[in-house]
Amino acid sequence: MTRTSFNKTSLETSLEAMQGGLGEPVYQSQRIFRSLMDAMARPGTIKPVATDARSPLPMLPLTAAVLATMADADTPVWLDGTMKDIGALNDWLTFHVGAPLVDEPDAATFAVLSGKRDMPALESFAKGGQDYPDRSATLLIQVERLENKPDWSLSGPGIKDTQSLAVSPLSPLFVAQWQENHKLFPRGVDVVFVAPDTIACLPRTTAITLGHPASSDKQDH
Template sequence: MQIAQPNMPSPKDAAKAMQGGLSEPTLQTQRIFRAIMDAMARPGTIKPTKTDAKPPSGLCPLIGAVLATLADADTPIWLDEGLKTTPAVTDWLTFHVGAPFAVEPARATFAVLSDAQKIASLDIFAQGQQDYPDRSTTLIIAVDDLCMDGDWILSGPGIKTTTSLGVTPISPLFQDQWIANNNRFPRGVDVIFVAPDAIACLPRTTRIKNQKTGGR
């Protein structure tokens, strides 16, 4: 597995990286973990979630808290171009999360995408195996807003009939990419959408229909 070892920061940068962590790590991560598990079990449900984490500019504070909750030394993280080229962000994650960085998206347990309008093709990430579908990447995507009266009509396991979800912004290619992701089941990726103060999840079993276009 190709894992990038971050460069050792200078003493000054290291001191900065130590700042901005969760004030009550145990309580916050327990609360965030419960919110994520509930959102995965009930796709499309928006879970208001707060954190006092203060990572460097460019990394959404709640994404920093989500990574501190889910990732560890055994779960490589892949960062998109805007994040991996920001030393303050990688230093902060190294100190507060302790996970290595994956050079290739297919080697990542978690992938962080800071620009939801420019989502890479979902099939470049780890898809899992037929016998081990859990060996796949979970995408953590930063968005500006989540709402319950959006254009997406969701169906599938965990949804009684259908539910609606709005994600702003999002790549116009995402819905077609998600259909292809559905078709790879039981392989495929799962998604955690992270707004400034809320999360919503799309497990690979969830289907999307756009009520405006009528597309699947």
């Protein structure tokens, strides 16, 4: 059940948390929404996205801007252990996004996580039901780099032949978990990879085939 009461992080929100919202919020959120939609429609393409949001660390400003665009009072947000108990970040999200923060991953509409090793399993998030597959979570996975190198070869709706994508750093368990997620269709989670200045999307319909990262490295030499 959606928890609609608001977060009570501190009795009065700090000044820091009240600053750094999206400038020209209507235009900026529409622009970001358009980028997200395009990126979701063309899985694996890397979209540069600019924002002037200033969110407390370790949340990337671009992650914060995506949340400000997509989340609101009706979309519970889950934060991973690296972000969960940071008061200034909770306050920023409460003030600028207004989304309730939840403790249970499967209660979240949006989940924000670091792509590093101890990433929680994809199956811990809401996958939607057979009747309502839309009641599933969208995962915002923060990473350092997104590159069109053939670590992965992506295929599926929105991709003409194949699309290459390299995401780092990323939990070594991710690909196996993604294959399980992909099999659940029409259920399953969707993923937005967020790097400092770019995003790339993996909707549940996209299949990942492992490429040859080593060979691509060799080509560089």
